[in-house]
Amino acid sequence: MSTPQDRRAKIQAAGNGSSGRANPIIVAGVVVVLIIALVVGGVIWSATRGTEGGDATPQGVTDGEPYNPYPDVELVEGAPTVDVYEDFRCPVCKTFEEAFGETIDELAADGQIRLNVHLKTVIDSITGGESSAIAGSSALCAADQGAWSEYHTELFARQPAEETSDGFPESTYPEAAEAAGLSGEELEEFTTCTEENRYLEYVRSVEEASSEAGFTGTPALVVDGTEVSWGSFADGSGQPDPDALAEVLSSGEVPEDKVATE
Structure with a gap:
């Protein structure tokens, strides 16, 4: 398990790389506003469903239920349930993954939390096509081979710079x-x-179920039923603070100022 210093170094590198991109917390806020606007405008529901696919479900779950990447991990007593709603093509989800993905994964692998992942297809709805859904299916294929966490990280790292109906090139998955x-x-x-x-x-069934439950945008983070304002976890320099988030997630207690508001 990596140290907090290791995690912080990776996060700072992501936020201060040679690309010169803006602070990830600020970027997250801007894109979240955009996605909310699209939802309100009704664009989210314009997706087509033309891709043929199988109807298998991951072991231990049924249609519409979230996926638990660590079903066999022994949970500590009182471990809270953490729900993550994500789309492999969502730019803010990539920001979330770079900032907090490793921390959440380590907590789940150590039994500090029970992790439920809701694979969503918001960007499919915006751009057309079904690349988000196909990417989600591929991640579960990797999980079948014991590589959920590693593949999850690698696929987000290969997210297309511009989102079109084409989405991920087919060569991305192998x-x-x-x-x-x-x-x-x-x-x-x-x-x-x-x-x-x-x-x-x-x-597709997870997208439908989560949308009916009110989760129409991504990413979203929920702890024991309380949605967390993950973008508010920043240190004094404005960089993401995964250690502070880990403390909240593992305790299951969300401070009032960290509760997400509409």
């Missing part, structure tokens, strides 16, 4: 899988699973 450590028979099984879009209908 590239991300190999970077995640899959090879040989595992890579072959992943490729077969991905090419047949084995979990596509499941991802």
Whole structure:
């Protein structure tokens, strides 16, 4: 398990890289406003559903239910449930992943939280196509081969700079899988699973269920039923503060000033 210093170094590198991009917390706020505007305008529901896919569901869940990447981890007593709503094509989700993804993953792997992941398709609805849904299905294919966390990170790192109906190039999935450590028979099984879009209908069902529950944008973070304002977790220099977020997530107690508001 990496140290807080290791995590902070990675986050600062993401926020201060040579690309010269803006502070991730500020960027998150701007894009969230854009997504909310699109939802209000009714654009979110313009998606088409033309891709054929399988109707398999991940082990232990049924259609519409979130995916738990660590079902066999022994939870500590009183471990809270943390729900993450994300879309592999959502730019703010990538910001969220770079800032807090490793921290959340480590808490889940250590049994400090029960992690539920809701794979959503918001960007499909905005741009058309079903690349978000296909990407979500591919992540579950990687999970079947024991590479959920690694593939999750690699796929977000390869998010297209501009979102169109084409979405991820098909070559992205095997590239991300190999970077995640899959090879040989595992890579072959992943490729077969991905090419047949084995979990596509499941991802669609999660999108539908989460939207009906009121989660129409991404990313969203919920702890024991309380939605967290994750963008408010910043240190004195304005950089994301994963240690502060970890304390809230593992305790299950969200301070009033960290509760998300509409």
